[in-house]
Amino acid sequence: MDTSESSTSDSATTGDSAPGQSVAPGPAGPAPRRGWRRWAMDTRPLRRPAYRRLWSSTIVTAVGSQLTAVAVPKQIYDITGSSAWVGYASLAGLVPMVVFALWGGAIADVVDRRKLLLVTNSGIAVTSVLFWLQAAGGVDSVAVLMVLLALQQAFFGLNSPARNASIARLVPAEELAAANALGSTVMQTGLVAGPLLAGALIPVVGLPELYLIDALALCVTVWAVLRLPALPPPAGAAARRAGVRQIAEGFRYISGHKVLLLSFLADIVAMVLGMPRALFPQLAAETYAPWGEGLALGLLFAAIPIGAVLGGLFSGTFSRARRHGLMVIGAVVAWGAAVTGFGLSGNLWLAVVFLAAAGVADMVSMVFRGAILLSAATDEMRGRMQGVFTVVVAGGPRLADVLHGTAGSAFGPRAAVAGGGLLVVTVMLALAAAVPALRRYRI
Incomplete structure (x- = not known):
């Protein structure tokens, strides 16, 4: 472990404030929760007004953004009658998102993040x-x-790097996992409720109104950001320019800090090797056809986010853990095991249970990977770390679609899914054994 990484990890291990942490001391910690409350979601971050405003706006926009996410491909298909054009549109959105997420991360490290959030x-x-x-x-x-x-x-x-990087300025280090659980639960709920609401509204109000509802919901976000405190860059950072050199510095920073590098690799391993959504249509049509192809397809796509929401609602069971690195490793291994079980399942309902379990594991992984990115990086680098995080989260499942689609055609869908899950378990355990920095990381 190099010197820079040792200093970061030592600060986290002793429980001191994370590098760059500038949040004011909050209320005294609550008494230990008893009964069912110790299992429920940890809501301590919501007692901090600035974080509460940011989180509350997410409740509205998590659903509203999904209305547009459904409306755009629906409108393109109505115009062209071609699923290929729907795919091309997805690519048209992916490329600028990747480019501007990396650049946006660099910008977020040299400007007032509140102002950047207002503009974006x-x-x-x-x-x-x-x-x-x-x-x-x-x-x-x-x-x-x-x-x-x-x-x-x-x-x-x-927008995304600045928004995520700001959380570490709004809550103390010991509440980062709980804050990530709150935010991730809302976003996963939007993935379930948004498409269902869009499907119900399209026949009633039409596509234009879906876009309008999303626009109105976004006004709530702008209002919430207006009420945030100023989030200026660290001293001296404002004098830098946000260019290619600063983006490259972010990647060098990741490569020099094994904990950060392993947290990104853990997500890549889980999503690229173990996200089987490209095979859901074939499995619904072949393996689970006796239960009804439409029902099976809907359940397969809904199971993972439903599991993630359940994991978030009961995040009190894990969000106070201090061994963040071990939690990530365990969550990725559990994801791989659940995906393997799904691939071996010939029964639809058992398959849904395995996918929901994978969703719970994904929530745990999201919570602690996010906390590591905020606690193990200095404040002047957090924007760039979140930019890379945005790219990994968006790009991993798309690479998985290609990989699993190809493997499913070659070996059959169930073998491809089960094999991918086993690879996740094997590769993650090998990484954890080869590089001890992640499993030793704690706050």
Whole structure:
């Protein structure tokens, strides 16, 4: 372990404030929770007004953003009648999101993060208004939709690193895991409720109104950010420019800190090797056809986020753990084991149980990987760490779609899923054994 990593890990291990932590001391810690309350979600971060405002805005936008996420591909398919164009649109949104997430991370380290959030949230809201105008005006242009989608994802890429990096300035280090659990639970709930609400509203109000609802929800986010305290960069950081050199510095920082590097690799291993969603349609049509293809497909896609929501609701069982590195390792291994069980399941309901268990493991992994990124990095690097995190989270499942789709065609879907899950377990345990920094990390 090199010197820079040792200093970071030592600070975390002793329980001192994380590097760059500047949040004011909060209320005295609550008495130990008794009975069922010790299992329920840890809500300590919500007692801090600034974090509560940021989190409350997420409740609205988590659902609203999914309305647009459903409306865009639906409108493109209505115009073209082609699923290929829906796929091209996804790529049109991915590229600018990746580019601007990396750049946005560098920007977030040299400007007031509150101001950056105001600009980018306003940009996302304006884009949603433009989506509404083109749909209400009957433009019916795929090119316009793809340009607007690229613009929206560029703003999202700029916004996400600043938003995530700001959490460490709003809550103390010992509450980072709980804050991540609160935020992740809301986002996963949006992944379940948003599409269901969109499906119910489209026949009633139509596509234009879905865009408008999202735009109005984003106004709540802008209002919440307006009420945040100033989040200026560390002394001296404002004099730097956010360019390619600063982005490269972020990657060098990751490579020099084994805990951070392993936290990214853990997510890549879990998502690339073990995310089987590309095989859900084939499994629904072949393996689970006796239960009804439509029912099976819906359950397969819903099971993981439902499991994640349940994990968040009962996050009091794990969010106070201090061995963050071991929690990540255990969660990734549990994800791989659950995916393996899903691949071996010929019964739909058993398959759903395994996928829901994988969702719980994914929530645990998200909570502690997020906490590590905020506690093990200095404040002047947090934006860039969150930029890379955004790229990994968005890109991993898309690489998994390619890998699992190819493996499913070659070996059959169930073998591909089970094999991927076993690879996750094997590779994660090998990494943990080879590089002890992650399993030793604690706050």
